[in-house]
Amino acid sequence: MRIREWLHKRANSPRENFSLLVSGFGVFALGFALVAAGQYLMPTGLKAELAALAGLILIGVGIILAAAGYLSLSILRIFSFLDSKDE
Secondary structure, three states: HHHHHHHHHHOOOOOHHHHHHHHHHHHHHHHHHHHHHHHHOOOOHHHHHHHHHHHHHHHHHHHHHHHHHHHOOOHHHHHHHHHHOOO
């Protein structure tokens, strides 16, 4: 029951969900820029590899944040609409 209430609360806050989606995209873009900088702008070596690793970690975090925001905007909203009809 607590999960259901949390899902409804999450689904009914589109502004927060959209900001989660946009921040996920921003973190993804920052990670992509770090990977590109490590590949093309830095001389080969440990610093370039560490920058690329940090970029890959940021890309992963950005994908997770953006996916959570997108699912909250679309799937959870549909779930909330269908679930409220049953009550």
